Amino acid sequence: MPGSDTDAPSAVKILVSGGFGVGKTTLVRSISEIAPLRTEEVLTASGADVDDLCGIEEKTTTTVALDFGRITLFPDLVLYLFGTPGQQRFWFMWDDLALGALGGIVLVDTRRIDVSFSAIDFFEKRGIPFIVAANCFDGRQAYTAGQVRQALALGPDIQLHAFDARDRVSCRDTLRTLVDHLVERVSRTP
Amino acid sequence: MSEYPRYGQDEPYEPYPQYGQYPQYGQYPQSEQYPQYPPYQQYLRYEQYEQASRLVRPFTITGGRTEPSRNIFTLITIVTATASVRAGPGLQREHLRALDLCAAPAAVAEIAAHLDLPVAVTKILLSDLLDQGRITATAPAQGSGGPDIALLEKVRDGLARL
Numbered sequence: 001m002p003g004s005d006t007d008a009p010s011a012v013k014i015l016v017s018g019g020f021g022v023g024k025t026t027l028v029r030s031i032s033e034i035a036p037l038r039t040e041e042v043l044t045a046s047g048a049d050v051d052d053l054c055g056i057e058e059k060t061t062t063t064v065a066l067d068f069g070r071i072t073l074f075p076d077l078v079l080y081l082f083g084t085p086g087q088q089r090f091w092f093m094w095d096d097l098a099l100g101a102l103g104g105i106v107l108v109d110t111r112r113i114d115v116s117f118s119a120i121d122f123f124e125k126r127g128i129p130f131i132v133a134a135n136c137f138d139g140r141q142a143y144t145a146g147q148v149r150q151a152l153a154l155g156p157d158i159q160l161h162a163f164d165a166r167d168r169v170s171c172r173d174t175l176r177t178l179v180d181h182l183v184e185r186v187s188r189t190p
Numbered sequence: 191m192s193e194y195p196r197y198g199q200d201e202p203y204e205p206y207p208q209y210g211q212y213p214q215y216g217q218y219p220q221s222e223q224y225p226q227y228p229p230y231q232q233y234l235r236y237e238q239y240e241q242a243s244r245l246v247r248p249f250t251i252t253g254g255r256t257e258p259s260r261n262i263f264t265l266i267t268i269v270t271a272t273a274s275v276r277a278g279p280g281l282q283r284e285h286l287r288a289l290d291l292c293a294a295p296a297a298v299a300e301i302a303a304h305l306d307l308p309v310a311v312t313k314i315l316l317s318d319l320l321d322q323g324r325i326t327a328t329a330p331a332q333g334s335g336g337p338d339i340a341l342l343e344k345v346r347d348g349l350a351r352l
Contacts, residue, residue: 007270008268008270008295008326008328009268009295009328010268010328010329010330010331011266011267011268011297011328011330011331012266012330012331012332012341012345013265013266013330031352037299037300037303037304038303039265039299039302039303039308039309040302040308040309041308041309041310042308042310063308068299068303070297070300071348071349071352073344073345073347073348073349073351074344074348077331077344077345077348078268078297079345079348079349080265080266080297080299082265082299096264096265096309097265099264100264100266100330100332100333102332102337102341102342102345129337172349172352175349176346176349176350179342179345179346179349180346182337182342183339183342183343183346185337186337186338186339186342187339
């Protein structure tokens, strides 16, 4: 890489995804060493799925914002956590976001499981390994792990983890569960 | 430019432009000229304008460029300022702010967030600075080659220390 500097740390990233209001930003805020920052990108998509009777090719441009945080793991390695925007469909086209991600965490609120379906689709289509983390909103889970698995149609190889997004240690353990899963996955397929 | 740095000054003294060196009328950069207003039919509805102004205005900072000169920056490329030189030709206020923000190593996403500019615009500003040798860029630890077991184990060890 041009102008590369050996003193500067290099970075890795993990995506935190899920529907609107499932606790993505709460997780980032709990564990980040900085106050969560917000950045935005301009995405352009041809409106192929738009019903247009005029037959005019129309381009849709939209702004997508995401919140992210930082964890310095070692002086030479920094982990960034990106919370993907939940309610918009356009971030699926944000290549830079998916490229080079170690893995993903799909957050689900067991009372509204459907809002996280699209996040699971995204990781599966992009081939990004992920785990599912169920956020305990009232300090307890209303459903059993088996019920959540069935509702999300999760395969046996996808881990389901219960946690509390407001608790730093719980968030750290969720990240460790993901990275353990990633290490195991890579060592299993040489 | 004087031949010798003056005593007590780190940077060489830069004289004011002499007569004839100022730009003539019409030669000012586009951004300093009067805006060319479109005919009223082309104005956007208010809700469109609100969206479009957020999209279009940042690219006037880049002089209308929408692609960086070097396409090497990602969200988590770490950039670091190389020298303490804060002024120079062709640098805008946003370039200088970006330089300040990467005085300590920072990711492209962080700089974009602090500049309050879209990532695409920030990448263009940063590639300008890289072209001038004012910053260095460090690629993400995981390249396009897929997962790296040593890297994953390092991340695991780092999380265990938290």
